[in-house]
Amino acid sequence: MDTLTDIAVQKAEQSRLPEVDLDNPGFGKVFTDHMLEMEYKNGEWKQPVIKPYGPIQITPALSTLHYGQSVFEGTKAYYIDGKTVNLFRPEKNYERMANSCERLCIPKIDRETFLEGIRKLVKLDHKWVPEKDGNSLYIRPFACAWDTQVAAKVSDTYRFYIILSPVGSYYDAPVRLITSQNYVRAVEGGFGEAKTAGNYAASFYPARKAQQMGFSQVLWLDAFDHEYVEEVGTMNIFFLIDDVLITPPLGGTILPGVTRDSVLKLARSWDMDVEERKIGMTEVMEAARSGKLQEVFGAGTAAVISPVKEIRHHGELITIHEDGRGPVGQKLYDTIYGIQRGKLEDRFNWTHSIEVA
Ligand SMILES: Cc1ncc(COP(=O)(O)O)c(C=O)c1O
Structure with a gap:
C-alpha cells in the first residue's frame, strides 16, 4: 500500500490494458485496472481506498437490489497529450450527485473526496484514456444502500464507488x-x-x-x-x-x-x-x-x-x-x-x- 494524500492506493499486480482495443471499446463494457471504494457505517463515511477493479461481495438481501436506494453520475476524461488528461466540469456532477443523495436519503459524500477521488483514479489509470477522436474515458461514480435487510426503509450503511470505462461514441445512428x-x-x-x-x-x-x-x-x-x-x-x-x-x-x-x-x-x-x-x-x-x-x-x-x-x-x-x-x-x-x-x-x-x- 502506498498513500496519495489521504486516499490509500493498492495497485493491481498486472494491467489488463494489453487485452483491450482502446480504438473500439464499445460503451461501458470494459473497466480499467482500479476502482475507488468507500464505506459508510456508524454514521460516517470512512477513508476511501483505490484498489484493483474486481467483483464485490454482496448477499441476496442487499437492500439496493430490492428497493433501488442508489444514485450515480456520469462524466468523462479526455486525452490531451501524453502528459495531460482533461476533466469537464466535474464539480457540476458533484452538485448533481449531492442533490440526488439528498432526494434518496443517502448521506452526502464530501466534495473534495468526490473530486480528488476522480482525479487520483484517472491519474492512476491514465493509460486507459483513449486517444482516438470521439473516444474518451467514462467516469461512473455511484453510491448505494448496503444494508443486508429485506425491509423497505432507509439503509443505515452505504458504499460509494468510482469505476472507469474507456468508451467510443454512444449513438452512431441518427x-x-x-x-x-x-x-x-x-x-x-x-x-x-x-x-x-x-x-x-x-x-x-x-x-x-x-x-x-x-x-x-x-x-x-x-x-x-x-x-x-x-x-x-x-x-x-x-x-x-x-x-x-x-x-x-x-x-x-x-x-x-x-x-x-x-x-x-x-x-x-x-x-x-x-x-x-x-x-x-x-x-x-x-x-x-x-x-x-x-x-x-x-x-x-x-x-x-x-x-x-x-x-x-x-x-x-x-x-x-x-x-x-x-x-x-x-x-x-x-x-x-x-x-x-x-x-x-x-x-x-x-x-x-x-x-x-
Ligand atoms: C435522463 C438524462 N437526461 C439528461 C442527461 C444529460 O446529462 P449530462 O449532460 O450531464 O450528461 C442524462 C445523462 O446523464 C440523462 O441520463
Whole structure:
C-alpha cells in the first residue's frame, strides 16, 4: 500500500490494458485496472481506498437490489497529450450527485473526496484514456444502500464507488424519437431530477416498445397533459425554431444536464436568442409544418450533441435532419468537444487538467 494524500492506493499486480482495443471499446463494457471504494457505517463515511477493479461481495438481501436506494453520475476524461488528461466540469456532477443523495436519503459524500477521488483514479489509470477522436474515458461514480435487510426503509450503511470505462461514441445512428401518450418518465413531486436507478428502470419498458416500432427512444412528455416536452433517454432536448433556441426548464422532472448547461452558456455568449420554457408538441409540430423548425438535438455527456432525425407524435411523422447535425448543433458540438479535448480556448474555465506524466 502506498498513500496519495489521504486516499490509500493498492495497485493491481498486472494491467489488463494489453487485452483491450482502446480504438473500439464499445460503451461501458470494459473497466480499467482500479476502482475507488468507500464505506459508510456508524454514521460516517470512512477513508476511501483505490484498489484493483474486481467483483464485490454482496448477499441476496442487499437492500439496493430490492428497493433501488442508489444514485450515480456520469462524466468523462479526455486525452490531451501524453502528459495531460482533461476533466469537464466535474464539480457540476458533484452538485448533481449531492442533490440526488439528498432526494434518496443517502448521506452526502464530501466534495473534495468526490473530486480528488476522480482525479487520483484517472491519474492512476491514465493509460486507459483513449486517444482516438470521439473516444474518451467514462467516469461512473455511484453510491448505494448496503444494508443486508429485506425491509423497505432507509439503509443505515452505504458504499460509494468510482469505476472507469474507456468508451467510443454512444449513438452512431441518427436519433429517431416517438412521443408516448401512455407512459411517462417522471411526475412533479417525484424524483425525475435525481440521477437514480429507478428513473432508468421506469423508462426501459416504453423505450423497448419504441424500439420495436423502429424508433431509437421515447421523447418524454409531461405527466399531466402529455403535451409538454421533457427530455430523451439520456439527453436533454433543444429545438431551434425561427432562430430561437428553446429547451424545457428545469422544474424537478428532468435531469439538470451538464451538457444542457454548457449549451445554454455558449449560446448566450454567442448572443443567440435562448429560451428556457415549456414547449408543447403542438408548437413543435406546427413549427415543422410551417418550415420554422430548423434543428432538434439532444445534449448529453455520452454524445455531446446528437441530431434528431425524426419525431413521431400522434401518428404524424416529421423529419428534421436527413443526415448529421444542423449548423447550430454542429457549432455547439465543435465548441464543446474542442474545449473538452483542449483544442479550443476554455473561456469558461470548464476543464480541469490532470498532469499524468
Ligand atoms: C435522463 C438524462 N437526461 C439528461 C442527461 C444529460 O446529462 P449530462 O449532460 O450531464 O450528461 C442524462 C445523462 O446523464 C440523462 O441520463
